[in-house]
Amino acid sequence: MQDNNNSKKSGFTLKSITQSKGFSAFTAALLAIALGLIVGFLVMLVADPSNAVKGFNSVLSGGLRRIGDVFYFATPILMTGLAVGFAFKMGLFNIGASGQYTMGMYFALYVGFMWDMPKGIHWVVAVFAGMIGGMLWGFIPGIFKALLNVNEVITSIMFNYIGMYLVDMLIQGNSNMYVSSMTRTAYLPSSVQIPSLGIAGSNVNFGIVLAVIIGIILYIVLQKTTFGYELKATGFNKSAADYAGMKGKRNIILTMVIAGGLAGLGGAFAILAPSAIAGSSMTYEPINIIAANGFNGIAVALLGNAHPIGVIFSSVFISHIQRGGTLASLYGYKPEIIDIVIAVIIYFSAFAMIMNSAAARFIKTRREKRHAVSEAKSIGDKDASSETKEAKK
Amino acid sequence: MDTLYYLIQNMLPVAIPLLLVALGGMFSERSGVINIGLEGIMLFGAFFGALFVYFVQGTEMGPQTILLLGMIIAAVSGFIYSLLLSFAAVTMKANQTITGTSINMLIPAIILLFSKMFFNSDGITTNKNFYIREVPVLGQIPVLGQMFFQRTYLTVYIGLFLLVVATVVFYKTRFGLRLRACGEHPHAADSVGINVYKMRYAGVSISGVLAGIGGFFYSVGVMDGNVNGHTGVAGFGFLALAVMIFGQWKPLRIFWAALFFAFLRTLAYSVSLIPFLNNLGINQTYYKMLPYIATMVVLAFTSKKSRAPKAEGIPYDKSQR
Numbered sequence: 203m204q205d206n207n208n209s210k211k212s213g214f215t216l217k218s219i220t221q222s223k224g225f226s227a228f229t230a231a232l233l234a235i236a237l238g239l240i241v242g243f244l245v246m247l248v249a250d251p252s253n254a255v256k257g258f259n260s261v262l263s264g265g266l267r268r269i270g271d272v273f274y275f276a277t278p279i280l281m282t283g284l285a286v287g288f289a290f291k292m293g294l295f296n297i298g299a300s301g302q303y304t305m306g307m308y309f310a311l312y313v314g315f316m317w318d319m320p321k322g323i324h325w326v327v328a329v330f331a332g333m334i335g336g337m338l339w340g341f342i343p344g345i346f347k348a349l350l351n352v353n354e355v356i357t358s359i360m361f362n363y364i365g366m367y368l369v370d371m372l373i374q375g376n377s378n379m380y381v382s383s384m385t386r387t388a389y390l391p392s393s394v395q396i397p398s399l400g401i402a403g404s405n406v407n408f409g410i411v412l413a414v415i416i417g418i419i420l421y422i423v424l425q426k427t428t429f430g431y432e433l434k435a436t437g438f439n440k441s442a443a444d445y446a447g448m449k450g451k452r453n454i455i456l457t458m459v460i461a462g463g464l465a466g467l468g469g470a471f472a473i474l475a476p477s478a479i480a481g482s483s484m485t486y487e488p489i490n491i492i493a494a495n496g497f498n499g500i501a502v503a504l505l506g507n508a509h510p511i512g513v514i515f516s517s518v519f520i521s522h523i524q525r526g527g528t529l530a531s532l533y534g535y536k537p538e539i540i541d542i543v544i545a546v547i548i549y550f551s552a553f554a555m556i557m558n559s560a561a562a563r564f565i566k567t568r569r570e571k572r573h574a575v576s577e578a579k580s581i582g583d584k585d586a587s588s589e590t591k592e593a594k595k
Numbered sequence: 596m597d598t599l600y601y602l603i604q605n606m607l608p609v610a611i612p613l614l615l616v617a618l619g620g621m622f623s624e625r626s627g628v629i630n631i632g633l634e635g636i637m638l639f640g641a642f643f644g645a646l647f648v649y650f651v652q653g654t655e656m657g658p659q660t661i662l663l664l665g666m667i668i669a670a671v672s673g674f675i676y677s678l679l680l681s682f683a684a685v686t687m688k689a690n691q692t693i694t695g696t697s698i699n700m701l702i703p704a705i706i707l708l709f710s711k712m713f714f715n716s717d718g719i720t721t722n723k724n725f726y727i728r729e730v731p732v733l734g735q736i737p738v739l740g741q742m743f744f745q746r747t748y749l750t751v752y753i754g755l756f757l758l759v760v761a762t763v764v765f766y767k768t769r770f771g772l773r774l775r776a777c778g779e780h781p782h783a784a785d786s787v788g789i790n791v792y793k794m795r796y797a798g799v800s801i802s803g804v805l806a807g808i809g810g811f812f813y814s815v816g817v818m819d820g821n822v823n824g825h826t827g828v829a830g831f832g833f834l835a836l837a838v839m840i841f842g843q844w845k846p847l848r849i850f851w852a853a854l855f856f857a858f859l860r861t862l863a864y865s866v867s868l869i870p871f872l873n874n875l876g877i878n879q880t881y882y883k884m885l886p887y888i889a890t891m892v893v894l895a896f897t898s899k900k901s902r903a904p905k906a907e908g909i910p911y912d913k914s915q916r
Contacts, residue, residue: 249712295692297692350895350899352894355692356840359830360887363887364884364887371880371881497696500693535708536707536708538704538705538711541707542701542704544700545704546697548700549683549697549698551693552690553690
């Protein structure tokens, strides 16, 4: 995935590819995925040994026959993945993507139900409203972190709960939105639904195109702008960035606002998706549960090494095995099997980079023994230690 | 006065899980490991504790015996689950926040999968009643008896006992001193011969035991002995982290902080029973948000002069200077 970008810069020799940072992130992700799938298989064996092989097979091949659905379900987690990954580059752990996602969804719903607009503009406005809702919910933890030094993890978890209760209350209190007999929101007007891409039997829509474009824009922002550079520098070494005159506090708030906006867009894309059945739409059920798509975004971001392009691919992968999880219910398993796989993937990707760099260090020291030059060794040690530092981030 | 009795009687079973889990977080963080996974460990303990209750509820065992045995099972399972965190955070030097998050995500999925496959529900439902109407003799004391010894759970007394034990271990033993040293300056601790890795394993394991017990007590005292994969422990693990920060990583202060949060939560869920609040006509959801908003306000005021352990969150590497 990402090693392409790095290899272009440093030539095309095999060595430069295998030693590049992107490649080690890629292999680390593969390692985490493999371990996650193995654990998933073991859990299936424990739960029901007789069907485990068939069930696991459907997990693996799940999305292949339903490409449209894979992209459709990838859209929201791509956005939350970008939200988590973008903040991660700054050294912030945005666990609040769920709350931002829910807020974005509510704002989009509000515009959808309460504002009357011509077709063609309505859904665009609703998507923007979703972004603003998410930004608001990212802004608050950003302020708390920058000005009051409150750990963003706790803040954003609290705002997940506050946002969830608030949105559920607001929706239940609004008779235009909420149909109490169905305990769900009413159907959205068709003018506010995002245009479908027209793949039969699937709800895949223009949202995925927008999401991929946003991912590419983020990549450009991170690589080619001063802001992106400052952001990465702050994430790498906060004190050094402050010393160099970068406005750390402003950047923290800005990063959280952007991350929140991304997650909010995810919520808007999810709720504004067109329905395959004419006259209906996506609905939301306010039952006091925190949106799972926010947490899946963490897995997506970690697998993609917080790199926007990597996140695009990892979101498709997660969506693919999620489709597989729904298929596995044919054999008596429940879709939650995929949540287990995702959690295990997150667990291992937390230290997969370190396992990787430990292996790399081992190879390096063996090579250096042959050279037996003390100078070269001290440089190598420095490299290795800086690698582990990065991996900790 | 009856309202006050009611609030106190309901507050204590809520405060105890918060207290125990926050104490667990304290042990873990003072040894240098951030434990975001408390929520997951609580749920893990609650799940296995409730599973035990489910299997023995038909036997002749008395409810309080079952409670004690379930507590032990929850403690052991919490300990085992916390090994996942200590292995990643101490041995593998992984990012502690991410590991904790994955621990939180894993267990609801496991509970939902197995409960749906084997019980056809979202969790475990038990029908054992652990409620104590009145403690003999002590319940007869005029005011105090009604406050603390009527309509309560055994969990309250166990929790207070564990608070005393934890305080003594933390401040009066060699182990406690060493543990705290590892959270402040692990290299200095190492230089005088303390095994930092071992101490951190111990810190996380104690937090696993306490969080496991806390989770089981939550399911006993708050959920009437049930465990649900969807709602889990309703963010109590995270609230406990806030309680710990509010309590500045010190046992007694954590106790007061836990009481404060439990009071807010009890208030939120009993608005309709308090005439004064009920007459205000404020939507109940606002009260439900109250503990979380209070957390934010409290953190905003305490975080500037935070006395967090200096080395928390930083994996210890012997070869680093």
